[in-house]
Amino acid sequence: MTGDAAAPRRAPAPVRGPRTRPRAPKLPRRARVGLAAAALLGGAILPLFLASGGGLIEDATLALAYVVMALGLNIIVGFAGLLDLGYVAFFAIGAYTMGYFGSLFHINVNGGEGIHVLVSGVAAELPGIHLNFLLIVVLAIIATTIAGMLIGLPTLRLRGDYIAIVTLAFGEIVGRIAINGDEITGFGTKLTNGRQGITPVDKIDLPFLDPFTALNLRPWYWVAFVMVLLVLFVNFRLRDSRLGRAWIALREDEVAAVSMGVPAVKTKLLAYGTGAAFGGISGAFLGSYLNTVNADQFQFSFSIFILAMVILGGLGSIWGVVVGAIALSFINNYLIPDVLNNVPARIGLDFDLTQLSFGIFGFLLVIMMVLRPEGLIPERRRQLELQEGIEDLAVDGDDVQPAVRP
Amino acid sequence: MAMLEVDDIHTYYGNIAALKGISLTVEEGECVTLIGSNGAGKSTTLRSISGLTPPRTGDIVFEGENITRTPPAAIVRLGISQSPEGRRCFPRMTVRENLDMGAYLRRDDGIAGDVERVFGLFPRLQERERQKAGTMSGGEQQMLAIGRALMARPKLLLLDEPSMGIAPILVERIYETIAEINRQGTTILLVEQNANYALAVSQRAYVLETGTVALSDSSAALRTNPDVQKAYLGG
Numbered sequence: 001m002t003g004d005a006a007a008p009r010r011a012p013a014p015v016r017g018p019r020t021r022p023r024a025p026k027l028p029r030r031a032r033v034g035l036a037a038a039a040l041l042g043g044a045i046l047p048l049f050l051a052s053g054g055g056l057i058e059d060a061t062l063a064l065a066y067v068v069m070a071l072g073l074n075i076i077v078g079f080a081g082l083l084d085l086g087y088v089a090f091f092a093i094g095a096y097t098m099g100y101f102g103s104l105f106h107i108n109v110n111g112g113e114g115i116h117v118l119v120s121g122v123a124a125e126l127p128g129i130h131l132n133f134l135l136i137v138v139l140a141i142i143a144t145t146i147a148g149m150l151i152g153l154p155t156l157r158l159r160g161d162y163i164a165i166v167t168l169a170f171g172e173i174v175g176r177i178a179i180n181g182d183e184i185t186g187f188g189t190k191l192t193n194g195r196q197g198i199t200p201v202d203k204i205d206l207p208f209l210d211p212f213t214a215l216n217l218r219p220w221y222w223v224a225f226v227m228v229l230l231v232l233f234v235n236f237r238l239r240d241s242r243l244g245r246a247w248i249a250l251r252e253d254e255v256a257a258v259s260m261g262v263p264a265v266k267t268k269l270l271a272y273g274t275g276a277a278f279g280g281i282s283g284a285f286l287g288s289y290l291n292t293v294n295a296d297q298f299q300f301s302f303s304i305f306i307l308a309m310v311i312l313g314g315l316g317s318i319w320g321v322v323v324g325a326i327a328l329s330f331i332n333n334y335l336i337p338d339v340l341n342n343v344p345a346r347i348g349l350d351f352d353l354t355q356l357s358f359g360i361f362g363f364l365l366v367i368m369m370v371l372r373p374e375g376l377i378p379e380r381r382r383q384l385e386l387q388e389g390i391e392d393l394a395v396d397g398d399d400v401q402p403a404v405r406p
Numbered sequence: 407m408a409m410l411e412v413d414d415i416h417t418y419y420g421n422i423a424a425l426k427g428i429s430l431t432v433e434e435g436e437c438v439t440l441i442g443s444n445g446a447g448k449s450t451t452l453r454s455i456s457g458l459t460p461p462r463t464g465d466i467v468f469e470g471e472n473i474t475r476t477p478p479a480a481i482v483r484l485g486i487s488q489s490p491e492g493r494r495c496f497p498r499m500t501v502r503e504n505l506d507m508g509a510y511l512r513r514d515d516g517i518a519g520d521v522e523r524v525f526g527l528f529p530r531l532q533e534r535e536r537q538k539a540g541t542m543s544g545g546e547q548q549m550l551a552i553g554r555a556l557m558a559r560p561k562l563l564l565l566d567e568p569s570m571g572i573a574p575i576l577v578e579r580i581y582e583t584i585a586e587i588n589r590q591g592t593t594i595l596l597v598e599q600n601a602n603y604a605l606a607v608s609q610r611a612y613v614l615e616t617g618t619v620a621l622s623d624s625s626a627a628l629r630t631n632p633d634v635q636k637a638y639l640g641g
Binding site for chain 2: 242246248249252253257258259260261262263381
């Protein structure tokens with residue numbers, strides 16, 4: 001109740017002089033819709049121009065799966081402002097759902113006969129549990145949503161950095177369990193296959209289509225593309241919904257939001273839950289696509305990798321995150337290993353560029369923070385946040401200075 | 407029966423007792439004020455009523471319903487809304503978006519009409535409808551905070567230090583509007599350090615000192631009370 005509290009909670013940043021650029025001009029609505037439609041159309045027909053057997057289409061499919069994850073993390077970090085450093089946990093849970101219900105992992109189940117639900121081809125003959133891919137996706141969504149809310153619970157009373165620490169620990173716990181799960185047994189089965197991994201994993205098997213193969217990657221790409229479309233749709237709907245506004249309000253001022261009747265607990269848990277569900281969908285897809293569910297996939301660096309996509313693209317900006325995810329994914333899976341990997345060797349240095357991947361990402365992020373801290377395609381509100389100093393001076397024709405002290 | 411009955415509440419921040427047995431009542435249609443110095447427990451009393459920091463012991467009854475342990479959202483739904491201390495507008499939302507947040511729990515079709523009502527009370531907000539709240543002056547943000555609380559269509563409006571950090575000319579305008587809101591039928595519980603304004607606009611007042619009620623009387627009587635004049639009115 002002191003007079004000091006009259007000052008705004010965050011003092012306006014000093015103006016940064018000539019370094020601050022004017023805000024990027026906003027494209028007219030028609031141009032933006034046109035651009036989005038062109039990008040989606042281009043994405044849909046892209047596989048027709050690529051060899052179906054591997055190489056670029058393989059990387060493109062992976063990139064789409066990462067887009068789904070990045071959009072999920074964007075709900076938690078970008079929309080609701082909860083810094084989650086353990087997103088890899090949801091990848092792991094989604095992938096293990098795929099491994100449990102679509103592989104030879106439970107080989108003794110049903111007396112070695114196996115359980116088969118709506119699967120065809122080879123999978124229908126094998127022992128173990130084999131569910132249809134769509135059913136597995138539903139199970140993955142359920143499992144990750146519950147996991148997301150569980151991790152959300154202990155962070156509800158925390159803020160900022162402390163949320164990051166708790167979520168980081170959660171990601172590590174899941175990663176450790178994945179590695180050591182081959183020692184944990186019960187009900188006649190191991191918990192995970194540890195570093196050996198669960199492999200092979202069933203190929204995607206959709207109604208009316210032949211089971212997918214590793215030889216023709218186009219169907220995989222299109223499945224990933226449809227996932228991206230669905231997730232994009234959900235993202236846009238959420239952003240413009242009551243829930244979306246509640247997330248923004250909580251991010252901006254939690255006390256005020258609660259005073260307005262925003263139920264903080266429910267709203268935050270919904271952010272964790274939906275964000276996690278996207279990770280689960282993508283995780284199930286990747287389990288099948290990569291044909292292995294392997295503990296080495298679920299490391300802390302993966303959480304950072306996805307977070308870097310979100311930050312590079314622009315926190316909270318849906319299209320920005322799509323671009324950020326595709327860009328980082330191609331740098332990681334194509335540019336560094338396939339194109340630039342021999343550069344150090346050629347100039348007489350004794351290492352591969354892939355060994356420097358994370359150094360390169362870190363460098364890219366630093367460059368971004370210097371040149372364009374709001375991300376490639378900034379979200380409107382976040383941009384304001386980063387350029388607040390100028391905005392505060394733009395008040396005109398007022399009889400009082402902002403925040404006069406009594 | 408009074409609209410709001412607060413009975414012997416004790417509220418703690420951690421282990422520190424901020425309220426040590428506050429009791430007060432607010433009748434329907436009244437404007438009641440709590441005055442007192444820093445740390446007397448004025449804001450904590452409001453935060454206890456609105457559910458932000460529920461009391462450890464004691465009872466809060468609103469229109470016959472015990473709301474002592476009710477979560478904040480449900481309290482808003484029952485008809486109590488708050489303009490929090492320090493205004494706390496959503497800085498990167500526009501004026502209009504802030505007002506819409508005030509109506510967050512409502513699903514009726516009277517929201518647009520209530521926005522017009524708020525604009526009628528604070529014409530300055532209408533001029534700045536599309537401006538970001540964080541770019542407005544303290545006084546304008548206070549108007550917005552009050553307008554946002556009104557958007558919940560409260561039966562009881564809680565106002566926490568509406569004069570804090572605002573140029574005197576705007577304080578006067580804001581207090582005229584508070585009186586008008588009360589005349590239009592909204593019951594108000596007002597917390598204020600600036601006792602001059604608070605006693606002028608209210609019918610009854612409680613003087614708080616270190617978490618207890620030191621004195622309560624009609625506002626008119628308190629204005630002439632020598633102790634109050636000396637301690638709070640600069641007399």
